[in-house]
Amino acid sequence: GEEVAQTPKHLVRGEGQKAKLYCAPIKGHSYVFWYQQVLKNEFKFLISFQNENVFDETGMPKERFSAKCLPNSPCSLEIQATKLEDSAVYFCASSRLGTSGSYYEQYFGPGTRLTVT
Amino acid sequence: AQTVTQSQPEMSVQEAETVTLSCTYDTSESDYYLFWYKQPPSRQMILVIRQEAYKQQNATENRFSVNFQKAAKSFSLKISDSQLGDAAMYFCAYRSAPNDMRFGAGTRLTVKP
Numbered sequence: 078g079e080e081v082a083q084t085p086k087h088l089v090r091g092e093g094q095k096a097k098l099y100c101a102p103i104k105g106h107s108y109v110f111w112y113q114q115v116l117k118n119e120f121k122f123l124i125s126f127q128n129e130n131v132f133d134e135t136g137m138p139k140e141r142f143s144a145k146c147l148p149n150s151p152c153s154l155e156i157q158a159t160k161l162e163d164s165a166v167y168f169c170a171s172s173r174l175g176t177s178g179s180y181y182e183q184y185f186g187p188g189t190r191l192t193v194t
Numbered sequence: 195a196q197t198v199t200q201s202q203p204e205m206s207v208q209e210a211e212t213v214t215l216s217c218t219y220d221t222s223e224s225d226y227y228l229f230w231y232k233q234p235p236s237r238q239m240i241l242v243i244r245q246e247a248y249k250q251q252n253a254t255e256n257r258f259s260v261n262f263q264k265a266a267k268s269f270s271l272k273i274s275d276s277q278l279g280d281a282a283m284y285f286c287a288y289r290s291a292p293n294d295m296r297f298g299a300g301t302r303l304t305v306k307p
Contacts, residue, residue, distance in 0.1 A: 174292065182229050182244050182289075183295055
């Protein structure tokens with residue numbers, strides 16, 4: 078597709094429950110990124126993929142967060158045992174593979190708002 | 195590490211007037227890309243404009259233009275003839291590697307009728 082799709086739009090989980098978010102990148106884009114945006118609006122980088130390979134996961138709280146991008150499936154971000162502080166909007170973005178020296182803009186999905194109660 | 199700084203948490207402009215949003219960045223790279231994104235209340239991130247560091251000419255997209263000062267590591271966004279629909283959070287972003295994007299903290303722009 079021509080847009081990054083994210084599902085669901087909203088997700089409500091009780092503390093301790095699992096949450097799973099999905100992202101379908103733009104067709105032909107090789108890079109996928111996950112960001113967390115909390116109420117103060119700053120973007121926190123979580124993880125990135127080049128195709129199905131993890132490229133950078135330095136932002137992931139690994140004890141509870143995991144992510145995958147498998148061929149022919151939407152990418153996913155899963156939070157085990159959610160905590161109140163996980164409440165945020167989670168954005169997925171995708172980007173083309175640039176030719177040497179070209180780094181393209183990221184196209185963002187509409188986000189998934191996760192509320193942990 | 196590269197950092198992006200937006201020193202204006204909030205800005206206000208009268209409809210039809212011009213406003214400039216500031217952004218500075220820190221980098222040791224010579225080749226990189228800079229972007230401005232707009233995030234309206236819907237939270238959708240919309241690309242406003244991009245600038246390649248190797249290009250001296252400032253990018254322009256309709257009412258939006260940038261003032262790119264590479265030596266000063268400054269990348270400001272000018273919005274001319276401001277419209278009510280321009281009200282949003284604006285994020286400056288920097289990218290120097292295929293898998294790296296750094297965002298500023300954002301500037302909230304209010305447009306007064």
